[in-house]
Each structure stands twice: as C-alpha cells, then as structure tokens.
Amino acid sequence: MxxxxxxxxxxxxxxxxxxPVSRKYATTVEPIRAEPPPPSATAAGFAPPVTTESSNATxxxxxxxxxxxxxxxxxxxxxxxxxxxxxxxxxxxxxxxxGKGGRNNSGRVTVxxxxxxxxxxxxxxxxxxxxxxxxxxxRIEHDPGRSAHIALLTEEATGRKxxxxxxEGMRAGDIVHSYRSGIPKDLLDSMGGAVDPGVLxxxxxxxxxxxxxxxxxxGTMVYNVGSAKNRGAVFCRSAGTYAVVISxxxxxxxxGEKYVIVRLQSGEIRKVSREACATIGVASNPHYHYRQLGxxxxxxxxxxxxxxxxxxxxAGMCLTILTSTFSS
Numbered sequence: 001m002x003x004x005x006x007x008x009x010x011x012x013x014x015x016x017x018x019x020p021v022s023r024k025y026a027t028t029v030e031p032i033r034a035e036p037p038p039p040s041a042t043a044a045g046f047a048p049p050v051t052t053e054s055s056n057a058t059x060x061x062x063x064x065x066x067x068x069x070x071x072x073x074x075x076x077x078x079x080x081x082x083x084x085x086x087x088x089x090x091x092x093x094x095x096x097x098x099g100k101g102g103r104n105n106s107g108r109v110t111v112x113x114x115x116x117x118x119x120x121x122x123x124x125x126x127x128x129x130x131x132x133x134x135x136x137x138x139r140i141e142h143d144p145g146r147s148a149h150i151a152l153l154t155e156e157a158t159g160r161k162x163x164x165x166x167x168e169g170m171r172a173g174d175i176v177h178s179y180r181s182g183i184p185k186d187l188l189d190s191m192g193g194a195v196d197p198g199v200l201x202x203x204x205x206x207x208x209x210x211x212x213x214x215x216x217x218x219g220t221m222v223y224n225v226g227s228a229k230n231r232g233a234v235f236c237r238s239a240g241t242y243a244v245v246i247s248x249x250x251x252x253x254x255x256g257e258k259y260v261i262v263r264l265q266s267g268e269i270r271k272v273s274r275e276a277c278a279t280i281g282v283a284s285n286p287h288y289h290y291r292q293l294g295x296x297x298x299x300x301x302x303x304x305x306x307x308x309x310x311x312x313x314x315a316g317m318c319l320t321i322l323t324s325t326f327s328s
Contacts, residue, residue: 059287071103075296076286077150081171083139088152091163092121095145100303112325116305120144125126126162127232129178131297135156137174140284142167147239151208151286153199165224165237167208167281178209180277207281213260213275216245223260223283226276233277240286241265246276274281 066072090161101254102114114166123143135153140162143150151166153176163231170176183195191199216222221242236243246269248263259271262278310318 015175022031031233060288061287068243069288070295070297072294073292074298075290075292076292077285079142079285081140082149083141083152087121087123087141088161088163089121091124091161093124095120095122102292109324112321113305113307114303115305116300118301123150123163125150126164127226127234127237127277128180129164129224129232129279130180131160131162132178132181132184134175134177135162137166137170137172137176141168145289146237147285148237149239159230163207165233166222166284167277167279168240168284168286169281170208170284173207176206176210177204178210179204180210180212205280208279210279211276212259212275213245213262213272213278214248214262217279218245218247220245220280222262222278222280224277225272226278227270227272229273230276231276233279234282235262235270239283239288242282243270243278245278 008067040276059116060078061075062078063075064071068126076289098115100115102109102111106111118156122145124143125143134156136261138152138154141152141163143152143163146165149166150163151170153162153164154160154279164176185198187200187203188195190203200215205217205220210224212220213225221244223236223242225243227235241261242264243264246263247260249259249271258274260274260276262270264270310321313321
C-alpha cells in the first residue's frame with residue numbers, strides 16, 4: 001500500500017527500450033509553524049541547541065498519496081533516523097492478559113475505552129541512571145509504549161546495555177554520562193581539586209547527561225526530572241516535554257533537606273529535592289502531537305476503543321456507566 005516507487009512501461013512506441021518512471025507515494029505537506037521556546041529556556045548557555053532565529057520556525061510532516069481512504073488524512077513526523085530492526089530482546093517483556101483492557105486485579109473496568117490493540121513488548125527503561133562512566137549511544141528506537149523515542153546505551157567499561165528516554169537531537173555514536181553517584185576524580189583533578197561551578201557546568205551539562213539538580217545551571221531545560229533523592233524520573237517523560245530550573249534554595253528546611261525550584265510546561269512550579277535526577281535537554285519526538293492517525297482502525301491498533309458522548313446515550317445506559325465508574 002505504501003510503495004515508494006514502481007516501474008511503468010512508456011506509452012510511446014517509438015522508444016527502443018523501457019525507461020524507468022518513478023512515482024512517489026510519500027510526500028511532505030506544507031510546513032507547520034512551530035511554537036517558539038520561552039525566552040528563559042534559551043537564555044542559558046548550557047541549554048540544548050534550539051532553533052531561535054525567528055518565530056517562523058517550521059517543520060515538515062510526512063503525508064501519503066490517497067490510494068485508500070485510510071491514508072488520505074494520515075500525517076506522521078519524519079523520523080528517518082530511527083532503528084528499523086527489532087529491539088534488544090533481553091530488555092523487553094511481553095505485554096499480555098488483562099493489562100491491556102483497563103481492568104484492575106478483580107476484573108473491574110477502572111479505565112474506560114481501552115482494549116484490544118496490537119501485540120507489544122514493554123521496553124525496560126532505566127529512569128534511575130545511577131551507573132557512572134561513559135555510555136555509547138548505539139541507536140535510537142521507537143517505543144510502542146510511549147510517545148518519546150528511546151536510546152540503547154552500552155556501558156564502555158562493562159558492555160552492559162540499557163534503555164533511556166532519548167533527548168531531542170541525540171543520535172547514534174554520542175557519548176553520555178551520569179553524575180548521580182558524584183563527581184569523578186579525574187574531573188575534580190582537572191578543576192584543581194576544588195569544585196568550580198562554572199567549569200563543572202561547562203563539562204557536565206551536555207545533552208543526554210544525567211545530573212543531580214543542584215549541578216544543573218539555572219535556566220537550563222531538563223527532562224526526566226525526579227522528585228526525591230533515591231527515586232527515578234517522574235516528571236517530563238513524554239515526547240517534547242521539558243522543565244526549566246528556576247532557582248536553588250540554599251536554606252535548609254526543618255528536616256535538613258534543600259530544594260530546587262523547577263517550572264513545568266504547564267506553568268506549575270515544583271519544589272523537588274536537590275539530589276533528584278534530571279537529564280539535560282528536551283524529550284525526543286517533539287512533533288508527536290501534530291500526527292493524524294487517518295482512520296479509526298489505527299486507534300484500535302493503539303489499544304484505544306471508541307468513546308461515545310454521554311448525551312448520545314440512553315438515559316438508563318448513561319446512569320449505569322456512571323454508577324459503575326464511581327463504585328470502582
């Protein structure tokens with residue numbers, strides 16, 4: 001259905017041989033205007049590279065020839081850099097059973113409009129990032145269980161592999177580090193044995209690196225933000241999301257804890273532990289919310305069942321659904 005090119009015999013009989021005529025079925029639509037990032041996010045020198053030349057920044061979406069009604073309105077982000085093969089199977093788990101139907105352990109529907117869907121394997125993503133040392137990005141993959149892309153890392157010291165949520169702009173061959181366990185000795189020696197905040201930020205605040213929040217420069221965009229010292233990331237994990245570090249609290253609270261103030265994209269101000277984790281950059285696949293599925297069947301592949309408006313239902317049926325929802 002989505003052939004890239006075909007061979008067509010020419011209609012002119014005077015030619016002595018066939019000539020290949022390429023017919024493309026995948027084209028690009030008119031560029032969509034992207035919203036410019038906030039000024040506070042680009043003011044920091046250690047923020048990830050973002051196009052800020054003008055407010056007319058555009059990007060292209062992939063569309064298809066309307067050979068069938070299902071592809072007439074299909075729009076997808078262009079992600080040609082993604083891995084085309086299978087995932088790293090030791091880091092995946094088969095998703096089976098009632099976990100796909102929106103039901104709890106007693107069989108009651110607790111989340112409506114879920115069920116069916118394509119067979120999937122859950123990717124085991126590392127949200128802790130406690131292992132220090134350099135890690136090589138082998139490839140960027142699509143994760144069917146989340147909107148952002150994931151990156152397969154290989155620890156250079158031991159060869160162990162792990163998945164992380166990829167940052168926008170991260171590609172195969174990049175080197176990322178984690179500084180949650182502390183500052184390495186060689187890095188501390190390069191600063192003369194004492195911590196220089198400016199030099200430390202210049203050497204650690206790079207896209208894809210995981211740092212404690214007290215090491216992140218103010219004004220930097222981060223994602224995969226944690227909330228406590230010994231926990232993994234809980235904020236800004238979906239596609240295109242990020243938070244901005246606003247300030248660092250130097251006053252110790254009653255429990256002896258210091259906090260860092262971050263602002264989420266919704267405008268909410270959160271106070272999280274200074275030892276909580278954060279990854280420099282923006283979560284990958286930022287154009288995810290511009291996609292158009294094109295047909296109802298593609299929603300069913302994504303484990304999404306139809307939604308019916310309450311005012312369109314019979315009064316008794318609507319009352320039954322509301323009763324079962326509140327009782328569960």
